[in-house]
Amino acid sequence: MKINPAKKMKVIKKNQKMGMYENVMQQFNRAADLMELNPSVRKILAIPNTEIVVNFPVKRDDGTVEIFKGYRVQHNNALGPYKGGLRYHETVDIDAARALATWMTWKTSLAGLPYGGGKGGVQINPKLYTNSELERITRRFTYALGDNIGPEHDIPAPDVNTTPQMMAWIADTYMSTKSTSERSKHAHVVTGKPVGAGGLEGRDRATGFGVVIALKEWASHKNTTLKGKKYILQGIGNVGYWASIFMQENGAILVGVQDASGSIYNAEGINPDNLFTYMTDNRGFIKDFAHAEALPNEFFFGLECDIVIPAALGNQINEDNAYEIKAEVIAEGANGPVDGAANDILLERNIDIIPDIFCNSGGVIASYFEWLQNRNGEMWTMEEVLEKLESKMKISFKKLLKASVKYNTDWRTAAFIEAISRVEQAYLQRGIFP
Ligand code: GLU
Numbered sequence: 001m002k003i004n005p006a007k008k009m010k011v012i013k014k015n016q017k018m019g020m021y022e023n024v025m026q027q028f029n030r031a032a033d034l035m036e037l038n039p040s041v042r043k044i045l046a047i048p049n050t051e052i053v054v055n056f057p058v059k060r061d062d063g064t065v066e067i068f069k070g071y072r073v074q075h076n077n078a079l080g081p082y083k084g085g086l087r088y089h090e091t092v093d094i095d096a097a098r099a100l101a102t103w104m105t106w107k108t109s110l111a112g113l114p115y116g117g118g119k120g121g122v123q124i125n126p127k128l129y130t131n132s133e134l135e136r137i138t139r140r141f142t143y144a145l146g147d148n149i150g151p152e153h154d155i156p157a158p159d160v161n162t163t164p165q166m167m168a169w170i171a172d173t174y175m176s177t178k179s180t181s182e183r184s185k186h187a188h189v190v191t192g193k194p195v196g197a198g199g200l201e202g203r204d205r206a207t208g209f210g211v212v213i214a215l216k217e218w219a220s221h222k223n224t225t226l227k228g229k230k231y232i233l234q235g236i237g238n239v240g241y242w243a244s245i246f247m248q249e250n251g252a253i254l255v256g257v258q259d260a261s262g263s264i265y266n267a268e269g270i271n272p273d274n275l276f277t278y279m280t281d282n283r284g285f286i287k288d289f290a291h292a293e294a295l296p297n298e299f300f301f302g303l304e305c306d307i308v309i310p311a312a313l314g315n316q317i318n319e320d321n322a323y324e325i326k327a328e329v330i331a332e333g334a335n336g337p338v339d340g341a342a343n344d345i346l347l348e349r350n351i352d353i354i355p356d357i358f359c360n361s362g363g364v365i366a367s368y369f370e371w372l373q374n375r376n377g378e379m380w381t382m383e384e385v386l387e388k389l390e391s392k393m394k395i396s397f398k399k400l401l402k403a404s405v406k407y408n409t410d411w412r413t414a415a416f417i418e419a420i421s422r423v424e425q426a427y428l429q430r431g432i433f434p
Helices: 020-035 041-046 094-110 129-148 165-175 185-188 207-222 238-248 270-281 298-302 340-348 362-376 382-406 411-430
Strands: 050-059 067-077 086-088 118-122 230-234 253-259 262-265 294-295 306-309 330-333 352-354
Touching: 020 041, 020 094, 020 340, 041 411, 050 094, 050 129, 067 094, 067 129, 086 165, 086 253, 086 270, 094 118, 094 230, 094 362, 094 382, 094 411, 129 165, 165 185, 185 362, 207 330, 207 352, 207 362, 207 382, 230 238, 230 298, 238 253, 238 270, 238 306, 238 362, 253 270, 262 298, 340 352, 352 411, 362 382, 382 411
Parallel strands: 086 118, 230 253, 230 306, 306 330, 330 352
Antiparallel strands: 050 067, 067 118, 253 262, 262 294
16 A cells, blocks of 8 residues: 555644543543533442552462562443453552543443452553463462452453453452362353353354454444445454454454554455464464555554454554544444544544443353352353344444433533433432441
8 A cells, every 4th residue: 555655644733642431531521511420420430449569479480489560350240240351451549440431431321331440450551471370360369359349249251452361360369268078169250251151152253253243233223234345453352253254254354453462454354264264373363464555553543444453452542543544433442542632623524423431331240140050050041142142232222312302412421421321210219338
């Protein structure tokens, strides 16, 4: 692809980039103003309930000891236990954990689940540790959190760089701290476990599947379909991988991919199966994939396409690239991928944004199914799971559309209003102790 550097972008005077917590609070405040949220409830929801920071030691394979920093922020539990993932990434800090926990409160509320919101993780690059070190890190982190998590209190799940295997270690460690006769009652302390260890059929693909359901709902709202639509994908972890599988099933064409190793493009389409096979032999990276052109990262979001799926980290779409986007819709597979400034630029440019708290809610909805399955001693089939997930997401989309008409506002603000209203109602009906 030829890129004319003169076209690269308008040079924008950049302010200090927005932090993730600042972003979620701006989203919250916009909705709270418009819906005229009860002022007392607003005060409560403007700050997380609990913030836990733990420093814990782990023995490396060479016998030396390293201290790790772990976080768990519990934003709100008015509707039920705190719920949300744990991520292993260098960007995990208190600002990120707060922001992500807050988004979880709105995500679970919008989905109509009996949960609040929490999030956490460990500030590490997991690629620098061996599997046995990651097992000790995960177990020791779980032990450090102690009874700050629990099956009816706060239920972690996978997020960026955390896997079903790690969830199994969390369950096993947590259960091992309980008395023998109590142990089996605690398997639902964590969701996203491997199927053999109490996990749910389909939980692995649930977030990516949900992103594609969200896009299908968007398409039918626009009287079109995904067939033949070209899309670019940022991030090819669990969410990106499964989203591309279901996009392919729906006839959409992958034309660009970006991961930590670089960006690639092929206007004729990149076959996801070929790409995954290549990645398996290339330490999980897309770099140097033969059937696409490499391109500088800064041109990625400006590629010709109909749909953008950011499925990596927060604040990836910002003032630097929001003017360059050619797509008609952005489906937020990641949490907080569009920062506040970019959000307004995109709305101004009439680009639809399917907001994260709806778009990527398939994961936590399936987590709820897993939790119910464990709690009730049931076994659900993949078909049941995907069918129930699809119908829940369709309900959320209808609610979001309805609120956007009622309040004459964008989809993100509408989604927030729906989510906040449910929590507001709980507080107003229950009152504030004492
Ligand atoms: N980490 C996912 C999210 O951000 C899933 C959370 C869960 O299943 O609890 O929604």
